Amino acid sequence: MKIPKRLLxxxxxxxxxxxxxxxxxxxEAAVFVVRCGEQIRCAKVYKDADHRSFKKAAQYQExxxxxxxxxxxxxxxxxxxxxxxxxxxxxxxxxxxxxxxADAGVRVPEPxxxxxxxxxxELVTDADGDVAPRLNDVAMSAEQAVEDHAIMxxxxxxxxxxxxxxxxxxxxxxxxxxxGPVVIDLPQAVDAAANNNASWMLKRDVNxxxxxxxxxxxxxxxxxxxxxxxxxxxAGDFDPEAELTGDFADPVDAADVDSVLxxxxxxxxxxxxxxxxxxxxxxx
Numbered sequence: 001m002k003i004p005k006r007l008l009x010x011x012x013x014x015x016x017x018x019x020x021x022x023x024x025x026x027x028e029a030a031v032f033v034v035r036c037g038e039q040i041r042c043a044k045v046y047k048d049a050d051h052r053s054f055k056k057a058a059q060y061q062e063x064x065x066x067x068x069x070x071x072x073x074x075x076x077x078x079x080x081x082x083x084x085x086x087x088x089x090x091x092x093x094x095x096x097x098x099x100x101x102a103d104a105g106v107r108v109p110e111p112x113x114x115x116x117x118x119x120x121x122e123l124v125t126d127a128d129g130d131v132a133p134r135l136n137d138v139a140m141s142a143e144q145a146v147e148d149h150a151i152m153x154x155x156x157x158x159x160x161x162x163x164x165x166x167x168x169x170x171x172x173x174x175x176x177x178x179x180g181p182v183v184i185d186l187p188q189a190v191d192a193a194a195n196n197n198a199s200w201m202l203k204r205d206v207n208x209x210x211x212x213x214x215x216x217x218x219x220x221x222x223x224x225x226x227x228x229x230x231x232x233x234x235a236g237d238f239d240p241e242a243e244l245t246g247d248f249a250d251p252v253d254a255a256d257v258d259s260v261l262x263x264x265x266x267x268x269x270x271x272x273x274x275x276x277x278x279x280x281x282x283x284x
Contacts, residue, residue: 006045007032010115016043023131027277028187033123033131041112044119046091046187091117094187097164104158104240107182127178135181135212136171136278145216148181152209153225153244155183156202160233161240164189165198169205171212172277192233199230200263204270224248 003011003019010016018035023042025031032043091114098111098121110122124132140148152174159166166173166189173185192198206226214221223246231248232238 004030004032004045006116006118007034007043010043010118010120013115015113015115015120019043026185028185034120036112036120040123041120042109042123044094044121046117046119090187091119093189094185095119095121097186097189100162100164101159101183101186104162106155106158107180108186109182109184124175124177124182124184126176132175132177132182134172135174135176138176140216142217145213146220148176149209149213149217149220150244151180152213153206153229154241155181156206156209157229157240157242157244159189160192160202160229161238163192165192165195165202166205167201170208170274172274174209200266202226202230203263204266207267208270220246 001019001021007016007019011019016034016036020033020035020040023031023033029044029046032045034041034043095111095114098108101108102110109124112120112122114120126132156166156169166183166186168185168188169183173183175182175184190198190201192202195201203226206229210220210223210225225244225246227248227250228244228246232242
C-alpha cells in the first residue's frame with residue numbers, strides 16, 4: 001500500500017520496513033499494521049489537535065506535570081510553541097503510561113517508542129495470530145464475565161497505584177486475546193491526585209466495565225466497586241493489591257446533591273457518546 005505521509009519518516013529512518021495495511025481510525029488516531037524487521041507491529045498515528053475529536057481534552061490534561069518551566073509557561077499561555085508542546089505532551093502521555101502500567105502488572109500492548117507523533121507498539125493478536133477483537137465484539141459465559149471483570153478491577157487498582165486513571169475505559173478500549181483482557185488507548189490518562197475530574201472518571205471507567213460484563217453476569221450490576229476503589233484511594237496508604245468485595249456503604253452524611261447531578265449528567269453524555277461511537281463503528 002502507499003505509505004502514509006506521517007509514516008514515511010519512520011520508513012526512511014529504518015524504524016519501519018513495510019506498511020502492510022490500515023487497522024482502524026478512531027477519534028484521536030489512525031492505526032496501521034507494519035513490519036519492523038521480522039516483527040509485525042502496529043503504528044498509531046496521532047491526529048493533530050485540530051482534527052482530533054476527543055471531547056473536553058482540557059479536562060484530561062489538568063494536573064499533568066511538565067518538568068521544563070519554559071514549556072510549562074508556554075503551554076499555560078497558549079502560544080504557538082505552547083500548543084506544540086501541549087500536543088507533544090498529549091502524544092507522549094500514552095507511551096509513558098504504557099511503560100508504567102506494564103511494570104505494574106497491567107496487561108497493555110508493549111510500547112517500542114514514540115517518534116514524531118507515531119507510537120510503535122505491539123500488535124495484540126488472538127490464538128490464531130489474527131488481530132485480537134475488542135471487548136465489545138466478544139460474548140462470554142457468566143463465569144468468564146465474572147473472572148474477566150475481576151481482572152479489570154485489579155488492573156484499574158494497579159493503574160491507580162501508579163497514580164493514573166484511564167479516563168476513557170470502556171468495552172471499546174479493551175482487547176481480548178488468548179490470555180484475557182488487554183487495556184489500550186491511554187493518551188488521555190489522568191493524574192489521580194492532581195486532576196479534579198479523576199474521581200468521576202474512575203467511577204465511569206469502573207461502571208462502564210461493570211455494565212458490559214453485567215450483560216453476561218447480571219449479579220455484577222448490583223456491585224459498587226467504583227465507590228469501594230475510590231474510598232480506598234482517598235483513605236491513604238493505598239494498596240493496589242487489596243482484596244475487593246464490590247460492597248460499599250454510603251456515609252451517613254447528607255448527600256451532595258450537586259455532585260450526584262453532575263455524575264448523572266456526565267453518565268448521560270457518556271452514554272450518548274458511546275451510542276454515537278457504536279454507530280460510527282457499524283458504519284465503518
